[in-house]
Amino acid sequence: MKFEKLIHKGNKKDVYLVDGTAVKVFAKDYSKTDVLYEALNTARVEDAGMPIPKLLSLGVQDEQWYIQSEYIEGTTLAELMEKKPKEKDKLLEKMVIYQIDMNKKSNPLLGRLTDKYIRLIEETDLDSNVKYELLTKLSGMHKHTKLLHGDYSPENIIVDKRGHFHVCDWVHATQGNASADIARTYLLLALKSEEDAKKYLKIFCEKTGTKESYVQEWLPIVAAAQLTKNRPEEKDLLEKWCDVIDFQ
Ligand SMILES: Nc1ncnc2c1ncn2[C@@H]1O[C@H](COP(=O)(O)OP(=O)(O)OP(=O)(O)O)[C@@H](O)[C@H]1O
Ligand SMILES: [Mg+2]
Missing domain, CATH: 3.90.1200.10 (Aminoglycoside phosphotransferase (APH), C-terminal lobe)
Structure with missing residues (x-):
C-alpha cells in the first residue's frame, strides 16, 4: 500500500486515500490493543445496522498498524x-x-x-x-x-x-x-x-x-x-x- 495522498494529519494517526479507500495509519508506538478495539467497535456499529463507511481490512505495514475502510468523498x-x-x-x-x-x-x-x-x-x-x-x-x-x-x-x-x-x-x-x-x-x-x-x-x-x-x-x-x-x-x-x- 502506498501512503501518499494524505487526507487528514492527526497527532498519532494520519488518514490516507489509497486506491479509492480511506486508510487510517497509526503511529509506531500506538497501542495495538487500541487499534484492534477501534476496529472491533466499528464492526459492532456496522452490525447494529448503521450505514457507516464499511471496515475493509486491518494490518501492519512498516511497523504501523492501519485500518482500511470505504472512502467517503466530501x-x-x-x-x-x-x-x-x-x-x-x-x-x-x-x-x-x-x-x-x-x-x-x-x-x-x-x-x-x-x-x-x-x-x-x-x-x-x-x-x-x-x-x-x-x-x-x-x-x-x-x-x-x-x-x-x-x-x-x-x-x-x-x-x-x-x-x-x-x-x-x-x-x-x-x-x-x-x-x-x-x-x-x-x-x-x-x-x-x-x-x-x-x-x-x-x-x-x-x-x-x-x-x-x-x-x-x-x-x-x-x-x-x-x-x-x-x-x-x-x-x-x-x-x-x-x-x-x-x-x-
Ligand atoms: N472513511 C473515510 N472517508 C473519508 N474521509 C475520512 C474517512 N475516515 C476518516 N476520514 C477523514 O479523516 C479525518 C480523521 O479521521 P478520524 O476521525 O477517524 O480520526 P481521529 O481519530 O479523529 O484522528 P485524530 O484524533 O488524530 O485527529 C476525518 O475527520 C475525515 O476528514
Ligand atoms: Mg475524528
Whole structure:
C-alpha cells in the first residue's frame, strides 16, 4: 500500500486515500490493543445496522498498524459550517436528526457507557469528594442500551455532495443513555462556540420532547470524563462544569 495522498494529519494517526479507500495509519508506538478495539467497535456499529463507511481490512505495514475502510468523498461538517455560516442552523438540525436515528439502534456487545464513565471519573485528578458526588450522580441515571457515538462532533461527520451525512471515528461508541451522548456533543460544540451548543441542545429537546435540564444533568459527568484528555486550554471550563452543586 502506498501512503501518499494524505487526507487528514492527526497527532498519532494520519488518514490516507489509497486506491479509492480511506486508510487510517497509526503511529509506531500506538497501542495495538487500541487499534484492534477501534476496529472491533466499528464492526459492532456496522452490525447494529448503521450505514457507516464499511471496515475493509486491518494490518501492519512498516511497523504501523492501519485500518482500511470505504472512502467517503466530501467535506467534514466542521469545514462546511465554517464555509457556510448561514446554513449552520440547518446543519445543526441535521446533526440532531442523525443522532436521534442512531439512538434507535443498539448492539448488546458494545461496552456500557456507565462503565466507561466510572473508569474515566476515577482516572481524573478531581478531589475525592467531587469524584464521589459524580459517581453517585452517574449511578442514579437511567440505564438505557441505545447506540451512542461518544465523539459526535462536526469533525467526525463527512458530508457528501448530495448533503448526506457519513459518520466516522466510532472508537468511543458505547450503549447507554442518549442524553449522555447529547451532553457530550453539547460539550464538544461549546468548547468552540457556546452559541452553537445551546442551539443544538434546544433543537434536540424540541424534537424529542426532552427537558433541557435532563440533558444538563449529564454535563458534570461528561466534563469530568473530558478532563482525562489533559488539555490545558479546556481545564477551567471543564472544572467549572464538574461542579455538581451548580446543576442540582
Ligand atoms: N472513511 C473515510 N472517508 C473519508 N474521509 C475520512 C474517512 N475516515 C476518516 N476520514 C477523514 O479523516 C479525518 C480523521 O479521521 P478520524 O476521525 O477517524 O480520526 P481521529 O481519530 O479523529 O484522528 P485524530 O484524533 O488524530 O485527529 C476525518 O475527520 C475525515 O476528514
Ligand atoms: Mg475524528
